[in-house]
Amino acid sequence: xxxxxxxxxxxxxxxxxxxxxxxxxxxxxxxxxxxxxxxxxxxxxxxxxxxxxxxxxxxxxxxxxxxxxxxxxxxxxxxxxxxxxxxxxxxxxxxxxxxxxxxxxxxxxxxxxxxxxxxxxxxxxxxxxxxxxxxxxxxxxxxxxxxxxxxxxxxxxxxxxxxxxxxxxxxxxxxxxxxxxxxxxxxxxxxxxxxxxxxxxxxxxxxxxxxxxxxxxxxxxxxxxxxxxxxxxxxxxxxxxxxxxxxxxxxxxxx
Numbered sequence: 452x453x454x455x456x457x458x459x460x461x462x463x464x465x466x467x468x469x470x471x472x473x474x475x476x477x478x479x480x481x482x483x484x485x486x487x488x489x490x491x492x493x494x495x496x497x498x499x500x501x502x503x504x505x506x507x508x509x510x511x512x513x514x515x516x517x518x519x520x521x522x523x524x525x526x527x528x529x530x531x532x533x534x535x536x537x538x539x540x541x542x543x544x545x546x547x548x549x550x551x552x553x554x555x556x557x558x559x560x561x562x563x564x565x566x567x568x569x570x571x572x573x574x575x576x577x578x579x580x581x582x583x584x585x586x587x588x589x590x591x592x593x594x595x596x597x598x599x600x601x602x603x604x605x606x607x608x609x610x611x612x613x614x615x616x617x618x619x620x621x622x623x624x625x626x627x628x629x630x631x632x633x634x635x636x637x638x639x640x641x642x643x644x645x646x647x648x649x650x651x652x653x654x655x656x657x658x659x660x661x662x663x664x665x666x667x668x669x670x671x672x673x674x675x676x677x678x679x680x681x682x683x684x685x686x687x688x689x690x691x692x693x694x695x696x697x698x699x700x701x702x703x704x705x706x
Contacts (some may be wrong), residue, residue: 492518513540542571547590547618562590562604583612584621588688598657599701603632611645617676621645640665646673647681651695659701668692 486562494505518538533550534674547562566574568582590604605607611621622644631637634657642649660665667681669691685693 557594557595564588570589580582596634602628604628619646663697665695666692
């Protein structure tokens with residue numbers, strides 16, 4: 452090997468050693484100064500390759516705590532930070548992969564978590580009633596955009612129930628979220644089992660306006676109290692079902 456090759460090898464080895472051994476807190480501090488990251492990270496410990504943080508704060512999103520990551524070094528060659536993560540969201544484990552580019556945009560995949568109904572009730576700040584059941588969230592991909600993220604995933608609410616004056620058993624409610632044209636989102640809703648049949652769609656445009664069409668069809672065994680409750684927020688149709696149509700903007704809901 453020629454002397455210049457020894458020198459080049461030594462320089463590269465030194466740079467790699469420096470990056471590997473540099474505390475993650477120092478590197479994230481530099482990144483946050485030069486890059487518009489879509490989140491704030493606090494309580495960093497460990498190396499950039501394998502480290503942890505006490506919390507990650509994302510605007511208009513639940514706070515993540517006790518985060519652990521393992522970074523893919525090859526992603527750095529294309530100016531990305533790509534990592535596998537494990538975190539807690541209100542004491543529930545969340546896992547997935549996330550990639551952040553140098554312009555601050557992000558992409559995540561294989562995000563999964565299980566949330567209790569009480570946790571979801573706190574997250575959505577439900578003013579009345581009580582939810583029951585378990586929520587299983589599986590996001591195949593999520594990509595940041597200027598306004599709303601583009602999402603492809605599913606949410607299953609199993610053993611779903613809602614209690615106000617009476618308890619309404621809703622069976623298993625499935626929400627299937629898919630990207631639509633112009634960075635919009637479209638979600639289909641349906642259920643299996645329960646006291647009423649539910650079906651419908653939600654369309655969310657890039658400017659955060661939404662349109663909801665949701666139909667509720669009582670069964671022969673559905674009691675009159677539930678039917679009367681449906682009539683309070685949905686319009687009764689000639690076939691005996693109840694139709695809820697609503698439009699608005701997610702900004703008014705805090706998103």
